[in-house]
Amino acid sequence: MYINLFRIFLKIGFFTLGGGYAMIPQIESEIVDRHKWMDRKDFLDLIAVAQTCPGALAVNMSVYIGYKLRKMGGAICATLGVALPSFVIILLIAMFFHQFQDNEVVRSVFNGIRPAVVALICAPVFSMGRAARISWINCWIPIACALLIWLLEVNPIFILTAAGMCGYLYGLLIKPTE
Known part of the structure; x- marks a missing residue:
């Protein structure tokens, strides 16, 4: 299991x-689909x-x-697996960056990668929204929170604290059925 955890997170670290x-x-x-080590609800909670x-x-x-999955040994294996590729890649880039930083081909490749990275970041937002049961009725909440953070530079800790308090009060006062 330890090697499997390391291998899975190494692959994730290298190819994402x-x-x-x-x-x-x-x-x-x-974790959820292939190995079924946790369900979607637990995964959403993990992200939060x-x-x-x-x-x-x-x-x-x-x-x-x-x-x-495997207490401290599992945590170490998974963490090493996910962090090792980034560490090695950053180390190699730092060692050789000065040799290709002004290369037009390299600059063009990075310009092409940027929009794809934005799409890679947006895709989980939609999955998380679906899992969190964000609908057209309540989609204003994450949009308002994002705008407060982005435009008004409100500290995300305040947003999380306010959201947690509102959720608690909503649960107390309205008691939604699930």
Whole structure:
């Protein structure tokens, strides 16, 4: 299991460009769909917890998943697997970047990758919205939160705190049936 965890997260780390948010669909595919180590609801909760903790999203998720499956050894294997590719790639780029930073082909490749990375980051947003049961009726909530953070530079901690309090009050006062 330890080698399997390391291998899965190594693959995710090597073949997912765009950071933690772009890794979410790949992690979900492996952990929820392929290996069935957790269900979608638990995975959505994991994303929420991983986002509120300091550190890289993919590392936080790998720690949680590894620990859930095999305690401390699993957390270490999964975290090493997901972080090692980035570490090696960044190290190699740092060593050789000065040799190709002004190359027009390299610059063009990076210009082409940028929009694809934005799409990789947007895709999990729609999956998470569906899993969180965001509909046309309540879609204003995440849009308003995103605009507050982006345009007014409201600290995300305040948004999360307010959302948590509103959710608690909603549950107390309205008691939705699920």
